[in-house]
Amino acid sequence: MIQSMTGGCQCGRIRYTAQVEPEKAYLCHCKMCRKATGGVSIAFANAPHDKVTWHTEPDWYQSSPIAHRPFCSHCGTPLGFAFLEGGNLDLTVGSFDDPSPFRPSQNYAIESMLTAWADVRHLPGTASAENPNVVKRWQAAGLKLPD
Template identity: 35%
Template sequence: MTPTISGGCQCGAVRYRVHGPLDDPHLCHCRMCQKAAGNYFMPLGGAKRDAFEITRGEPSWFHSSGPVRRGFCAACGTPLFFETLGFDGINVTLGSLDDPAAVPPVSTYGTEAKMPWLADAAVRDGRTTEEEEFLDGKRVRDIAATNRQHPDHDTDTWPPARS
């Protein structure tokens, strides 16, 4: 049985599905991916075009170079796709997967722009969201109580009807 991988943007306006495993899940540290992600690297994994489908909405596209376009949700801004035109595949952002832990990166690219302190940051102590202490926990409770993030699974409709 072929595994199915699903994902989408933060607000749920754009959803997608990949039929089969993702090829070469990796972290790209190149400066163009840093800018596109608004982060220190972009986690990506590849799918063949015929194994990929958009199941809800339509992404917007930005041509970051001549051969490359990047898909994102125009409603919430989530980066979703990296596509080289003329190539029979598309890369999805691993963080947009419903189960991102299921697809660990196996390689890195663009190491010329990799942050020199990144390995040290991974071993520093951290805390969970529930451990966050800001204004006596009010901030965390307010965020949880007003969360508009799409759940990590497909839904028939989104957003849900408000009662």
């Protein structure tokens, strides 16, 4: 089901609204996406270009001879991926204001998948609020711990 969802960069300079299908998100494991985002994979949601409204135009980096990527040059947030010739844009799931409706439907570029990171549910976990150094820093800045 197509939903209208909003998103943007960390500093708030770049904002967008997109018509997406949250149940069709996917993880890209290609080496170029890993380098572009700094992550072990990146979650994307695909949308036609004409279904994405940039309220502030992002900066664009031509990451290869065939593709470019929107990002914010102020805070560095990667916002997506698009082929130079094509009608669609992949938006980073993490840049949506509420990414909770997204569900991965597939993996892409599995030849580059870092399998040690494929399932980390068995590892011990710590909530941000349980880290006194982080809590203290936010409080010293006069702010509460972000969600």
